[in-house]
Amino acid sequence: MQAYPVERPAVSMDNPNDLIKSAEVPGDVAQLLRSACYDCHSNETVYPWYSYVAPVKWLVYRDTEEGRKELNFSDWGAMKKMDQATALDDISSEVEEGDMPMKIYPLMHPDAKLSDEDRQKIMDWADATMETLFD
Ligand code: HEC
Numbered sequence: 001m002q003a004y005p006v007e008r009p010a011v012s013m014d015n016p017n018d019l020i021k022s023a024e025v026p027g028d029v030a031q032l033l034r035s036a037c038y039d040c041h042s043n044e045t046v047y048p049w050y051s052y053v054a055p056v057k058w059l060v061y062r063d064t065e066e067g068r069k070e071l072n073f074s075d076w077g078a079m080k081k082m083d084q085a086t087a088l089d090d091i092s093s094e095v096e097e098g099d100m101p102m103k104i105y106p107l108m109h110p111d112a113k114l115s116d117e118d119r120q121k122i123m124d125w126a127d128a129t130m131e132t133l134f135d
Contacts, residue, residue, distance in 0.1 A: 009045065011044065013043075015075075017076055018074050018077070019077075023077070023129070029121055029125040035112050036105075036118075039064070040063050040102070041071045043074040048060070063102065071087055084133060088130040091126045092122075092130075095114070095122045095126075096119065
């Protein structure tokens with residue numbers, strides 16, 4: 001049995017360590033991450049209308065809670081460099097393989113549908129950032 005959170009994970013817009021605020025992210029990549037990843041991987045979740053409807057809302061809560069636990073862009077600046085490096089490597093491979101964003105998500109969020117070119121942009125950014133981390 002998997003446990004479903006009953007409480008909606010909290011939203012906070014005050015995130016001084018946010019990736020896009022604290023690291024160098026080109027505007028187009030920032031926009032892609034915001035529209036395709038931030039609902040599940042940041043504290044700035046924008047809950048969609050269907051997240052008000054049971055039982056779907058528990059799925060959304062769970063994806064948000066688990067997504068943040070795996071990777072929270074709102075905490076980026078406070079992460080250890082090694083953890084940032086691991087995260088960038090994971091981001092690149094998840095995006096390359098089309099495993100992220102979760103497949104169900106772009107069905108409800110057409111903006112989050114990534115083209116091959118979008119995927120390449122995210123991967124190039126992640127790979128380049130990884131290389132500069134330990135300079
Ligand atoms: C609908 C919610 C949702 C969206 C949108 C989403 N993720 Fe995830 N992500 C999750 C969940 C839940 C997990 C943990 C379970 C899993 O790995 O499938 C996860 C895991 C991950 C992991 C860790 C994988 C691992 O196994 O190490 C990475 C990296 C990741 N996501 C990157 C991204 C990126 C980059 C985007 C945007 C392009 C994105 N995610 C969009 C929910 C989401």
